[in-house]
Amino acid sequence: MRKLVVSEFLTLDGVMQAPGAPDEDTEDGFEHGGWQVPYFDDVDPAVADGLAAADALVLGRKTYEIFASYWPTASEESPSLSG
Numbered sequence: 001m002r003k004l005v006v007s008e009f010l011t012l013d014g015v016m017q018a019p020g021a022p023d024e025d026t027e028d029g030f031e032h033g034g035w036q037v038p039y040f041d042d043v044d045p046a047v048a049d050g051l052a053a054a055d056a057l058v059l060g061r062k063t064y065e066i067f068a069s070y071w072p073t074a075s076e077e078s079p080s081l082s083g
Contacts, residue, residue: 009036
């Protein structure tokens with residue numbers, strides 16, 4: 001049996017929207033996109049380790065769309081691929 005591990009990017013006040021970029025998701029007038037970026041150097045190793053250990057990913061629609069548009073164009077030198 002496999003484990004299900006949930007990893008969410010969530011602020012203390014409950015914001016889950018648009019952690020990665022200012023223009024990632026402006027739905028309903030959301031103006032705080034990219035809120036995770038200032039903290040990414042601190043959390044990147046944990047995120048990378050979690051992704052590397054995963055057998056599969058279950059993504060929400062918006063995250064899937066972001067991943068699907070990025071990975072086909074990512075270079076092999078991408079820090080996310082170099083492990």
